[in-house]
Amino acid sequence: MEANRKWLSLPEDFRKKLIANVRCSNCDDIVRITDFIVVNHPVGVMLDGKCRNCGNKVVRVVEDV
């Protein structure tokens, strides 16, 4: 699982910051992503999950490391 390995190769502090800084269009705010999976993306990897506040689908692209 290549995408997941890339994600886990990032420092834990950095990953925590990314998880807590995801834009939710429904909340119109920066939220924490939850229940996410890590998938490949043309520029790196993408977190594909849900907004912790409202459950809306949110994604966060992480550029290649």
Ligand SMILES: [Zn+2]
């Ligand atoms: Zn939300």
